[in-house]
Amino acid sequence: MQLGKVIGRVWASVKNPGLEGQRLLIVQPVLPDLTPHGKPLICTDSTGAGAGEVIYWVRGREASFPFLPGDVASDATIVGIVDELHLGKKREPSC
Amino acid sequence: MQLGKVIGRVWASVKNPGLEGQRLLIVQPVLPDLTPHGKPLICTDSTGAGAGEVIYWVRGREASFPFLPGDVASDATIVGIVDELHLGKKREPSC
Amino acid sequence: MQLGKVIGRVWASVKNPGLEGQRLLIVQPVLPDLTPHGKPLICTDSTGAGAGEVIYWVRGREASFPFLPGDVASDATIVGIVDELHLGKKREPSC
Amino acid sequence: MQLGKVIGRVWASVKNPGLEGQRLLIVQPVLPDLTPHGKPLICTDSTGAGAGEVIYWVRGREASFPFLPGDVASDATIVGIVDELHLGKKREPSC
Amino acid sequence: MQLGKVIGRVWASVKNPGLEGQRLLIVQPVLPDLTPHGKPLICTDSTGAGAGEVIYWVRGREASFPFLPGDVASDATIVGIVDELHLGKKREPSC
Numbered sequence: 001m002q003l004g005k006v007i008g009r010v011w012a013s014v015k016n017p018g019l020e021g022q023r024l025l026i027v028q029p030v031l032p033d034l035t036p037h038g039k040p041l042i043c044t045d046s047t048g049a050g051a052g053e054v055i056y057w058v059r060g061r062e063a064s065f066p067f068l069p070g071d072v073a074s075d076a077t078i079v080g081i082v083d084e085l086h087l088g089k090k091r092e093p094s095c
Numbered sequence: 096m097q098l099g100k101v102i103g104r105v106w107a108s109v110k111n112p113g114l115e116g117q118r119l120l121i122v123q124p125v126l127p128d129l130t131p132h133g134k135p136l137i138c139t140d141s142t143g144a145g146a147g148e149v150i151y152w153v154r155g156r157e158a159s160f161p162f163l164p165g166d167v168a169s170d171a172t173i174v175g176i177v178d179e180l181h182l183g184k185k186r187e188p189s190c
Numbered sequence: 191m192q193l194g195k196v197i198g199r200v201w202a203s204v205k206n207p208g209l210e211g212q213r214l215l216i217v218q219p220v221l222p223d224l225t226p227h228g229k230p231l232i233c234t235d236s237t238g239a240g241a242g243e244v245i246y247w248v249r250g251r252e253a254s255f256p257f258l259p260g261d262v263a264s265d266a267t268i269v270g271i272v273d274e275l276h277l278g279k280k281r282e283p284s285c
Numbered sequence: 286m287q288l289g290k291v292i293g294r295v296w297a298s299v300k301n302p303g304l305e306g307q308r309l310l311i312v313q314p315v316l317p318d319l320t321p322h323g324k325p326l327i328c329t330d331s332t333g334a335g336a337g338e339v340i341y342w343v344r345g346r347e348a349s350f351p352f353l354p355g356d357v358a359s360d361a362t363i364v365g366i367v368d369e370l371h372l373g374k375k376r377e378p379s380c
Numbered sequence: 381m382q383l384g385k386v387i388g389r390v391w392a393s394v395k396n397p398g399l400e401g402q403r404l405l406i407v408q409p410v411l412p413d414l415t416p417h418g419k420p421l422i423c424t425d426s427t428g429a430g431a432g433e434v435i436y437w438v439r440g441r442e443a444s445f446p447f448l449p450g451d452v453a454s455d456a457t458i459v460g461i462v463d464e465l466h467l468g469k470k471r472e473p474s475c
Contacts, residue, residue: 001309001326001327001328001359001360001361002326002327003295003325003327007127007182007183008127008180008181008182008183009180009181010098010151010175010177010179010180010181011177011178011179011180011181012151012175012176012177012178013176013178014142014143014175014176015142015174015175015176016141016142016160016161016174016175018160018161018174019174019175024096024151024175026127026180026182029324031324031325032292032293032311032325037324038324039124039126039132039133040098040126040127041096041097042096042097042098042151043096044096046301046358047299047300047301048299049299051183056295056297056309056327058358058359058360059360060155060156060345060346060360061155061156061157061251061345061346061441062346062348062349062358062359062360063157063358063360064157064160065301065303065349065356065358066301066303066358068356071160071163072160073141073153073157073158073160073161073172073174074096074153074157075096075153075154075155075157075158076096077358079300079301079303079304079358080295080297080299080300080301080304080309081297081298081299081300082295082296082297083296083297083298084295084296085293085294085295085296085311086293086294086295086296087292087293087311088292088293088336102222102277102278103222103275103276103277103278104275104276105193105246105270105272105274105275105276106272106273106274106275106276107246107270107271107272107273108271108273109237109238109270109271110237110269110270110271111236111237111255111256111269111270113255113256113269114269114270119191119246119270121222121275121277134219134221134227134228135193135221135222136191136192137191137192137193137246138191146278155250155251156250156251156252156346156441158252159252159255166255166258168236168248168252168253168255168256168267168269169191169248169252170191170248170249170250170252170253171191197412197467197468198412198465198466198467198468199465199466200383200436200460200462200464200465200466201462201463201464201465201466202436202460202461202462202463203461203463204427204428204429204460204461205427205459205460205461206426206427206445206446206459206460208445208446208459209459209460214381214436214460216412216465216467229409229411229417229418230383230411230412231381231382232381232382232383232436233381234381241468250440250441251346251440251441251442253442254442254445261445261448262445263426263438263442263443263445263446263457263459264381264438264442265381265438265439265440265442265443266381286404286421286422286423286454286455286456287421287422288390288420288422314419316419316420317387317388317406317420322419323419331396331453332394332395332396333394334394341390341392341404341422343453343454343455344455345440345441345455346440346441347441347443347444347453347454347455348453348455350396350398350444350451350452350453351396351398351453353451362453364395364396364398364399364453365390365392365394365395365396365399365404366392366393366394366395367390367391367392368391368392368393369390369391370388370389370390370391370406371388371389371390371391372387372388372406373387373388373431
């Protein structure tokens with residue numbers, strides 16, 4: 001899984017039926033210290049995450065697991081909202 | 096999913112039967128502010144997208160979901176046409 | 191799918207039974223203007239492509255679709271030979 | 286599989302049911318000489334690995350194999366703890 | 381598939397049962413001219429490859445095909461040992 005921050009949302013009226021009813025969030029990948037790193041992507045969401053929240057997402061075939069037995073044509077899905085990160089000996093607040 | 100813009104099309108007379116009848120579009124990946132980023136790729140299409148449109152595509156195993164129960168040998172498929180992107184507090188028109 | 195050009199071939203006498211009888215071609219990924227971009231890879235072939243031809247290949251789980259119901263242990267397969275590329279308003283010959 | 290070192294842990298109270306009860310570890314990818322290389326990621330664990338240990342993880346569809354027949358929505362799972370690495374003629378201790 | 385060279389081996393006493401009895405080799409990816417390129421990875425082996433040999437490996441879901449019907453939790457498996465590479469008009473010995 002990868003860490004990211006929700007930074008926006010996408011609206012699409014024309015879309016594959018397998019994505020009907022799915023919120024599409026724009027996620028900025030971040031490092032464990034929460035600095036942005038890499039290119040934003042679009043994720044479906046299984047957690048109710050909102051703008052600014054630190055989340056982690058799963059990609060690939062597993063991204064459609066949270067929607068089983070539905071056939072959601074997603075390759076990236078938010079599967080958790082981060083409460084806290086612990087690196088080595090020190091704890092860092094996640095937001 | 097990734098954001099992209101349709102920039103062209105590919106014609107191929109010799110192809111795998113699993114791709115017969117599929118339009119093959121050339122897609123330039125873009126960032127949420129629509130600047131090009133990364134290498135163009137070839138996508139099948141499940142939306143009817145046309146040249147210049149901002150779309151998002153799905154890759155991997157999920158790219159063949161929109162064509163089920165057909166066995167389309169595609170690893171990248173356009174699954175939505177973007178109406179609008181919303182980043183933080185401001186809205187940006189998608190085209 | 192990705193664009194590429196066939197630049198060579200690999201011979202291997204010791205190989206997994208799932209690859210017996212498969213031609214293994216060396217493919218150089220190219221951009222839509224046919225300039226090389228990225229690292230060559232080895233592809234199985236479902237089209238009869240030859241040296242110097244511009245092709246596109248599929249990767250991942252879909253790379254074994256053209257060989258179904260056989261279990262070909264391939265993660266990259268050529269699925270089409272390009273006749274022509276069309277970018278924006280102008281057409282470019284593919285070879 | 287990739288080599289990595291466990292450098293931290295993530296806590297999340299809101300998460301997909303498919304990840305309930307799973308420890309989520311932050312892993313720093315490393316080269317065979319154990320220098321860090323690339324971006325940390327979040328892994329589920331099937332080995333009981335602890336902070337500072339050198340491990341290897343598997344990604345993609347295989348990352349959910351260790352949890353079968355459960356449907357764990359993970360795309361990266363630690364599958365081994367490294368005792369020793371052997372490069373060419375010399376042996377290097379793994380920690 | 382990707383070209384690589386076997387450069388070492390990993391020992392792990394704690395590992396997922398799905399990897400019991402598997403040799404784990406360290407592979408350095410190489411270009412067709414056999415210069416190293418990219419980050420070493422750990423592969424399972426279905427060929428009996430040894431140190432210094434030029435091989436090609438398959439990744440992703442296909443990496444577990446050679447071990448079917450076993451559930452080997454591997455995402456990278458050596459599937460062939462290279463005898464010879466042929467680039468354009470000239471032949472290059474593989475080792």
